[in-house]
Amino acid sequence: MRKSKNLTYSLVLALTLGFIGGVLETYSLFNRGYFALMQTGNLISIFTNLIRLDRSSLGISLIAVLSFIIGLVIANLIEYFCTKHQKDYHPIELFISAFLLLFIIFVPVEFDQVGTILEAKDFSFSNVFGNVLLSLIGAFLLESFRKMNSINFTSTMMTANLQRMVHSLVNAEEKHDKKELVNGIDYLFLILSFSAGVCASFSYYYFLNPVFQKESNYLFSILPNLILLIPIVLIFVILAINFFNLKKKNEVIFSEKFENS
Numbered sequence: 001m002r003k004s005k006n007l008t009y010s011l012v013l014a015l016t017l018g019f020i021g022g023v024l025e026t027y028s029l030f031n032r033g034y035f036a037l038m039q040t041g042n043l044i045s046i047f048t049n050l051i052r053l054d055r056s057s058l059g060i061s062l063i064a065v066l067s068f069i070i071g072l073v074i075a076n077l078i079e080y081f082c083t084k085h086q087k088d089y090h091p092i093e094l095f096i097s098a099f100l101l102l103f104i105i106f107v108p109v110e111f112d113q114v115g116t117i118l119e120a121k122d123f124s125f126s127n128v129f130g131n132v133l134l135s136l137i138g139a140f141l142l143e144s145f146r147k148m149n150s151i152n153f154t155s156t157m158m159t160a161n162l163q164r165m166v167h168s169l170v171n172a173e174e175k176h177d178k179k180e181l182v183n184g185i186d187y188l189f190l191i192l193s194f195s196a197g198v199c200a201s202f203s204y205y206y207f208l209n210p211v212f213q214k215e216s217n218y219l220f221s222i223l224p225n226l227i228l229l230i231p232i233v234l235i236f237v238i239l240a241i242n243f244f245n246l247k248k249k250n251e252v253i254f255s256e257k258f259e260n261s
Contacts, residue, residue, distance in 0.1 A: 011186055014148035015193040016238060017141060017155035020231040022197020025156060028134045030205045031109050031224045033120035034060065036131040037138030037156040039068050056123055060131075067132040071139025079144070091239055093140045098235040100133045101228045107133075108221035111212065148190065151183050158194055161187050201227055 021037065028036035035041050045061035075093060082089035110124035120127055141155050154160055165187035172181035204227045212224055 010147075010149045011189070013238065014145070014153055014155065014186075014190055016234055017145055018190045018193035019197040019200075020234055021141060021154075021156040022194040022199075023201040023227065023231050024134060024137065024197075026198045026201035026205075027224075027227055028131060029120075030202065031120055032127045032130045032134065033124075034064055034131050036064055036068075036134035037141070039065050039135075042068075060123070060128055063128060064131050064135050067135035068139050071136035072143055074136070075140050075143040090144055091242055093144045094235050094239055097137045097140050098232050098239075100137055101232050101235075104130050104133050105225040105228055106222060107225070108218060109212075109224045110221070149183075149186060151186070153187070153190060155190075155194070158191055161190055161194075165191065200230065 025035060025037050028034060042061040042064045046058060046065065049055075049058035049061065078092055079089045082092065107130045108126045109130070110121040110127055112119055112121045138156050142157075145155055146152060152160070152164065165184050168180045168184035168187060171177055172184055205224065208223070212220065214220065
């Protein structure tokens with residue numbers, strides 16, 4: 001019974017992180033101008049702009065990638081020191097992520113008028129700074145949470161999850177393996193959760209776009225950032241559940257559910 005509860009908790013936690021990943025990726029693209037949590041596009045941008053000698057675009061992409069690398073280094077250092085002292089590092093990294101998100105809310109968003117809709121102004125200091133913080137958060141989420149019910153997953157990039165879903169479902173059919181079927185369904189739910197985060201984030205941007213255009217004062221410039229309250233609340237819910245379990249059952253939830261590969 002306990003194992004079943006642990007597996008359920010692991011899946012729910014992964015789905016929550018997947019939803020957060022979808023919200024943040026979409027927010028970063030439409031409000032800050034770049035994919036801050038996924039670096040494949042930024043690497044492509046670096047080398048294509050290097051060939052074109054486009055210094056501005058090259059610089060922005062390079063900053064995002066370097067920020068992501070710094071985030072990975074910080075995450076690994078936190079994991080090293082926490083493991084050395086037999087402490088659980090997952091809550092620490094989630095708390096830092098929530099703090100950075102809270103800080104981003106107060107960093108203004110700058111848009112360019114494109115037809116009847118606003119698009120993120122690429123060469124804006126505030127947008128670039130926002131992407132730096134988002135890249136750090138993306139590094140924490142990618143580095144710290146890699147297992148869902150003892151299978152690999154990522155909460156911010158769905159390419160690998162799509163491949164694993166198809167692989168599991170094909171194996172389930174060929175080998176009549178119920179475990180592979182469950183794994184495939186778990187990946188499907190994860191992808192749907194990420195997609196729900198994308199829909200929530202883009203809907204907020206798209207339908208409130210006319211409101212964002214009405215004023216140019218500071219309060220209206222941070223209005224697009226209020227979508228970040230959703231991942232902040234979800235992170236604190238996760239932390240509260242973890243604290244409750246530590247207090248009531250004296251067990252480290254994160255360490256048991258999300259093993260590092």
